[in-house]
Amino acid sequence: MFTKEEPIRLLQEKAPQTMSGAEMTLRALLAESVDTVFGYPGGAIIPIYDALFDFKEQLNHVLVRHEQGGIHAAQGYARASGKAGVVFATSGPGATNLVTGLADALIDSTPLVCITGQVFAHLLGTDAFQETDIINITTPVTKWNYQVTEASQLPEALAKAFYIARSGRPGPVLIDITKNAQQQKFGFSEYTPCTHIRSYRPAPIVRPEYVARAAALINQAKRPFVLWGQGIILGAAEQEFLAFIEKSGIPAAWAILGAGALPTGHPLNVGMLGMHGNYGPNMLTNECDVLIAIGMRFDDRVTGRLDKYARQAQVIHLDIDPTEIDKNVATTVPVWGDCKETLPLLTELIEAKNHPAWRQRFEQFQTEEVAAVIQDELFPTSDELTMGEVIQQLNELTLGEAIVVTDVGQHQMVACRYAKFNHSRSNITSGGLGTMGFALPAAIGARFGRPDRTVVAIIGDGGIQMTIQELGTIMQTGVDVKIIILNNQFLGMVRQWQELFNDRRYSFVNIASPDYVTVASGYSISGKRVLERRELKSSLQEILNHAGSFLLEVMVTKENNIFPMVPQGCSVSEIRLR
Amino acid sequence: MTFDNREKIKIMSEQPIDSQEYNITAYTENQIGLLNRIAIIFSRRKINIESLNTSPSEIDGIHRFNIVIHETEDVVRKIAKQIEKQVEVLKVNYNTNQEVIWQEMALYKVPTDIIAEKASVERLLREYGARAVVIRRDYTVFETTGHREETDNLIEVLQPYGLIEFVRSARIAIIKHSDGFNRKLREFERTEPGSEVIENEFLNSRDKVFTM
Numbered sequence: 001m002f003t004k005e006e007p008i009r010l011l012q013e014k015a016p017q018t019m020s021g022a023e024m025t026l027r028a029l030l031a032e033s034v035d036t037v038f039g040y041p042g043g044a045i046i047p048i049y050d051a052l053f054d055f056k057e058q059l060n061h062v063l064v065r066h067e068q069g070g071i072h073a074a075q076g077y078a079r080a081s082g083k084a085g086v087v088f089a090t091s092g093p094g095a096t097n098l099v100t101g102l103a104d105a106l107i108d109s110t111p112l113v114c115i116t117g118q119v120f121a122h123l124l125g126t127d128a129f130q131e132t133d134i135i136n137i138t139t140p141v142t143k144w145n146y147q148v149t150e151a152s153q154l155p156e157a158l159a160k161a162f163y164i165a166r167s168g169r170p171g172p173v174l175i176d177i178t179k180n181a182q183q184q185k186f187g188f189s190e191y192t193p194c195t196h197i198r199s200y201r202p203a204p205i206v207r208p209e210y211v212a213r214a215a216a217l218i219n220q221a222k223r224p225f226v227l228w229g230q231g232i233i234l235g236a237a238e239q240e241f242l243a244f245i246e247k248s249g250i251p252a253a254w255a256i257l258g259a260g261a262l263p264t265g266h267p268l269n270v271g272m273l274g275m276h277g278n279y280g281p282n283m284l285t286n287e288c289d290v291l292i293a294i295g296m297r298f299d300d301r302v303t304g305r306l307d308k309y310a311r312q313a314q315v316i317h318l319d320i321d322p323t324e325i326d327k328n329v330a331t332t333v334p335v336w337g338d339c340k341e342t343l344p345l346l347t348e349l350i351e352a353k354n355h356p357a358w359r360q361r362f363e364q365f366q367t368e369e370v371a372a373v374i375q376d377e378l379f380p381t382s383d384e385l386t387m388g389e390v391i392q393q394l395n396e397l398t399l400g401e402a403i404v405v406t407d408v409g410q411h412q413m414v415a416c417r418y419a420k421f422n423h424s425r426s427n428i429t430s431g432g433l434g435t436m437g438f439a440l441p442a443a444i445g446a447r448f449g450r451p452d453r454t455v456v457a458i459i460g461d462g463g464i465q466m467t468i469q470e471l472g473t474i475m476q477t478g479v480d481v482k483i484i485i486l487n488n489q490f491l492g493m494v495r496q497w498q499e500l501f502n503d504r505r506y507s508f509v510n511i512a513s514p515d516y517v518t519v520a521s522g523y524s525i526s527g528k529r530v531l532e533r534r535e536l537k538s539s540l541q542e543i544l545n546h547a548g549s550f551l552l553e554v555m556v557t558k559e560n561n562i563f564p565m566v567p568q569g570c571s572v573s574e575i576r577l578r
Numbered sequence: 579m580t581f582d583n584r585e586k587i588k589i590m591s592e593q594p595i596d597s598q599e600y601n602i603t604a605y606t607e608n609q610i611g612l613l614n615r616i617a618i619i620f621s622r623r624k625i626n627i628e629s630l631n632t633s634p635s636e637i638d639g640i641h642r643f644n645i646v647i648h649e650t651e652d653v654v655r656k657i658a659k660q661i662e663k664q665v666e667v668l669k670v671n672y673n674t675n676q677e678v679i680w681q682e683m684a685l686y687k688v689p690t691d692i693i694a695e696k697a698s699v700e701r702l703l704r705e706y707g708a709r710a711v712v713i714r715r716d717y718t719v720f721e722t723t724g725h726r727e728e729t730d731n732l733i734e735v736l737q738p739y740g741l742i743e744f745v746r747s748a749r750i751a752i753i754k755h756s757d758g759f760n761r762k763l764r765e766f767e768r769t770e771p772g773s774e775v776i777e778n779e780f781l782n783s784r785d786k787v788f789t790m
């Protein structure tokens with residue numbers, strides 16, 4: 001955005017160049033350091049694609065097979081790399097195909113800039129061919145959106161889009177550009193990134209007196225407990241968080257989008273929160289005296305029944321988004337601000353402690369959980385394969401170094417519970433929206449975002465069939481993604497609920513699968529099917545060693561349930577082990 | 579194994595409700611689409627907007643919304659924060675009716691001959707604090723300003739005399755504790771002048787501009 005004093009000078013410095021809106025759009029992306037775009041062309045965005053023809057060297061455009069695949073790929077890219085994901089789609093159906101991804105990115109705070117073509121400005125409102133009111137359709141699922149009807153508005157609109165998407169609590173932004181604005185030539189001199197919008201405050205002002213009150217509460221706590229979420233990752237505050245945890249000696253548990261911000265193997269990482277989280281963290285939420293929530297939003301999947309959630313505890317909540325504080329859980333001490341800023345202030349004021357007896361409580365619960373659930377899941381003695389042992393074997397081979405992208409369902413919960421993460425930005429899953437079909441395209445995007453890392457997608461037999469067309473994207477781009485289908489021949493998570501809560505009335509959860517290995521081979525992707533335990537490890541080794549993508553289908557036991565479980569409507573301390 | 583949630587659902591729906599009218603005041607940019615962005619914050623929760631007024635504030639380029647809803651304070655507080663979170667919203671306040679001075683305006687159109695004959699215009703003006711905006715041979719338009727009950731009263735009086743048309747404005751409200759509002763807005767606009775709203779220039783140039 002042109003700042004108030006700057007524009008005149010900037011305009012004078014460089015003589016304006018006559019350029020089309022389409023070309024300017026691509027120059028803006030380059031100025032924003034965008035290297036990859038996921039997209040799909042169509043009539044209303046042809047001018048941008050035409051300009052792209054001349055930018056093939058600078059911008060890597062990934063042609064997806066469906067716009068939903070495109071936006072999930074951009075999400076995977078953003079989540080893995082920390083950069084904003086960029087999507088191109090045409091008007092009408094192209095644009096509406098983005099809606100699920102926008103909703104997913106909004107609820108999971110993922111920075112995206114989506115650029116949609118739109119019909120000519122003079123046709124707006126006439127039900128023109130492929131006209132949809134995408135601005136109004138996407139208003140509830142974007143952090144901000146804007147329609148550009150004239151080329152000269154583009155530089156400012158795009159600069160604002162990137163600034164809003166990335167700053168504060170990140171989120172998806174959509175810029176709808178009418179075809180005339182793409183074609184129109186205008187005098188463009190230099191792109192100025194936006195650094196300020198007068199009505200927008202990305203992060204609240206840090207109030208040191210609240211940090212001090214939080215520190216005082218922590219210092220007198222006997223049984224303090226930390227819950228962290230994706231805020232640590234979004235704020236790039238992993239080091240600051242580690243310093244805080246190690247000095248405070250407080251056991252810490254994660255909401256699933258926070259996984260990996262503290263390595264899985266860290267002694268103070270006590271595990272996962274929520275409906276299918278670990279036993280100790282759920283039970284002890286209702287025993288701690290001070291609950292310290294950092295960059296998380298107390299989703300109902302984490303809290304269970306709210307009126308029985310941590311009632312005994314004083315709650316400290318650190319968050320960049322003021323609407324999250326006191327939204328679901330009443331706070332004793334709010335700490336507004338970016339945790340990258342607030343955590344060091346807090347660490348400074350707290351006393352170094354260890355809390356051995358309190359930490360032992362977590363260990364006791366863990367021992368119980370291992371005996372009741374984990375042992376059989378990871379090291380089963382029955383003939384059939386479990387999902388857990390696949391993840392366990394994978395851990396032994398990747399040693400926690402891989403990016404694990406998961407779809408939605410039982411396999412997601414198993415993967416999140418048991419996968420080892422040494423690094424931040426390694427667990428990519430659709431948390432808030434629970435979007436089946438997310439994993440395959442998100443894994444493709446993750447690999448484009450981090451080509452230096454191994455990307456493993458863990459997908460159910462239901463979810464893979466929602467975006468299986470993206471195998472075509474893999475075929476055409478040659479991107480290297482390791483796909484593991486955990487086939488239980490059911491929409492397993494729904495079947496589990498029907499078993500537990502609907503008297504085993506299995507209503508339309510029995511889903512047939514194609515021969516995935518044949519499907520993969522149709523796309524020139526290597527594939528293999530594992531039926532028995534003795535083939536498992538070597539097959540996993542094979543896919544990891546393989547140069548290029550590989551699809552591995554593992555037949556797992558059909559009617560396994562994910563435990564522990566906090567049944568819906570129950571308190572976290574009513575969590576069941578079986 | 580089955581878990582029974584029915585009892586819990588029952589308990590949760592039996593919570594006391596202490597809702598009342600709240601006046602939400604928002605200062606915003608003048609941007610196309612912002613009205614919708616704000617309106618969906620209410621519709622998403624299935625909250626009825628009792629009254630909504632949006633118009634320019636005393637500062638060029640800054641708009642002021644006055645929104646009235648009937649809700650609990652807890653809900654209103656969260657909604658106010660959600661509105662303020664929108665990129666183009668500057669500031670949001672919420673107040674009970676006791677904390678504001680509010681008015682609605684109403685216009686009544688009645689046949690002049692019946693009014694002149696049956697009810698003395700003067701008496702109406704006096705008793706209901708009405709003002710005659712237009713008096714024509716065929717009809718007269720009255721205006722009143724006040725609280726809902728006051729404007730409602732005059733409808734009842736005029737109904738038998740052949741009320742032709744009635745319209746009521748949204749509520750506008752002044753906050754009792756608003757020291758510094760104007761000064762801060764002026765200061766804000768002075769240090770960071772806003773930009774103008776950009777509309778679609780092409781809607782009327784169909785034939786001239788493009789063919790494709």
Ligand SMILES: Cc1ncc(C[n+]2csc(CCOP(=O)(O)OP(=O)(O)O)c2C)c(N)n1
Binds near residue numbers: 407436461
């Ligand atoms: C798009 C979408 N539709 C429906 C659902 C509801 N849903 C959640 S989990 C699930 C079953 C997933 O089955 P599968 O992919 O086979 O995974 P599994 O649970 O068997 O591991 C369904 C249908 C969803 N989350 N997303």
Ligand SMILES: [Mg+2]
Binds near residue numbers: 409462486489491492
């Ligand atoms: Mg399944």
